Amino acid sequence: MKDCTIIGGGPAGLNATLVLGRARRDVVLVDNNDPRNKVTFASHGFVTRDGVSPSEFRQLANQEFNRYPSITTLQDKVVEIIRKAEGFTIKTELGQEWATRKIILATGVKERFPNIPNLRNFYGRSIFNCPYCDGWELRDQPLALFGVVDYTFHTAEILRNWSQDLVIFTNGEELTKNQEEQIKKSNLRVETSPIRLLTGQDGILQKVELENGLVIERVGGFITPELEQATDLGTLLGVKLNETGGHHSDEVGNTKITGLFVAGEASNVYPSQLIIAAASGVETAMAVNVELTHEGVLGSEK
Structure with a gap:
């Protein structure tokens, strides 16, 4: 025993x-x-x-x-x-x-991650889930933010301590009217088009390619699984x-x-x-x- x-x-x-x-x-x-x-x-x-x-x-x-x-x-x-x-x-x-x-x-x-193509190739190398854990290493860099919209808004507010250059990717999730108002007040950039592909090398993110044809350069980011x-x-x-x-x-x-x-x-x-x-x-x-x-x-x- x-x-x-x-x-x-x-x-x-x-x-x-x-x-x-x-x-x-x-x-x-x-x-x-x-x-x-x-x-x-x-x-x-x-x-x-x-x-x-x-x-x-x-x-x-x-x-x-x-x-x-x-x-x-x-x-x-x-x-x-x-x-x-x-x-x-x-x-x-x-x-x-x-x-x-x-x-x-x-x-x-x-x-449980959102359905983003080849996300796992970058997770743990340049895409993380905790700003307090990994924000310092990505400070002052152009960053992507992925995940459920309500969660990403909160994360974006916190993440601004490390970088002001943020783009929220909703991966096809449309914004509600309240969320749109919140975006206007916070001056955050949000892209709602589904993500076609994440590209980079050796786990380091370089670009986010969207279904609407936009290609946005980022060097890393965070996700709210x-x-x-x-x-x-x-x-x-x-x-x-x-x-x-x-x-x-x-x-x-x-x-x-x-x-x-x-x-x-x-x-x-x-x-x-x-x-x-x-x-x-x-x-x-x-x-x-x-x-x-x-x-x-x-x-x-x-």
């Missing part, structure tokens, strides 16, 4: 693992090594790790785990969670199975999603399912930030440790 199983090896899961390992809890971290930010070459906004690649971030975390015999890490995928009278049974894709008192679901979210939970493990256990798409839980990630916690974007989808997810992992791990202590389960002697 493990004290806690952490599912998902992003910043929330990694930090939760570290905190519980240091609390002498017998923990297992299960991760399938398929993070959402794997296309990104550098992560930003995390003090002392600004500019670190996602793969290096994970590697450094796992090196730290080697100090703690209470931590076990598995590269695998959890495919089923079975509720038991005391805790849960975990089953994985590779056929492993074990019992655990608590679970922290830290599987994050996945992105829709985010949804990366796994249905939580909902299959009976946890409903909140209005932002995260699992219903209290402020420390405790769900209505006894022993099941959520952390990071499994709990709060927005804002999507590395350091915020990591902090969430700390809070949730501490809550798990307190609950185990109240139940009379003390730390292992490992």
Whole structure:
């Protein structure tokens, strides 16, 4: 019987693992090594790790785990969670199975992109989804903004801190009268024609070609994808999603399912930030440790 199983090896899961390992809890971290930010070459906004690649971030975390015999890490995928009278049974894709008192679901979210031809060729190299993460690198450059109109207006306001040269591409979505009025007030350029093609080299955007024949030069940009939970493990256990798409839980990630916690974007989808997810992992791990202590389960002697 493990004290806690952490599912998902992003910043929330990694930090939760570290905190519980240091609390002498017998923990297992299960991760399938398929993070959402794997296309990104550098992560930003995390003090002392600004500019670190996602793969290096994970590697450094796992090196730290080697100090703690209470931590076990598995590269695998959890495919089923079975509720038991005391805790849960975990089953994985590779056929492993074990019992655990608590679970922290830290599987994050996945992105649904608008239908823009060859967008994936540029995503993570010159087109990003977070101005706070990548705006500095594109400062004062001619930028494109893609996505659902209401979201892009908000992003455009924020993005002006880094560049004034912005064009919003709605990819065929027409503006409402209220949106047209908002455009006039904000002095933003908007192109509603569907996008025919994005062109560039080695992942660096150069031009946006529209169906109406316009070709607009841009060197990069941002997109506002829709985010949804990366796994249905939580909902299959009976946890409903909140209005932002995260699992219903209290402020420390405790769900209505006894022993099941959520952390990071499994709990709060927005804002999507590395350091915020990591902090969430700390809070949730501490809550798990307190609950185990109240139940009379003390730390292992490992």
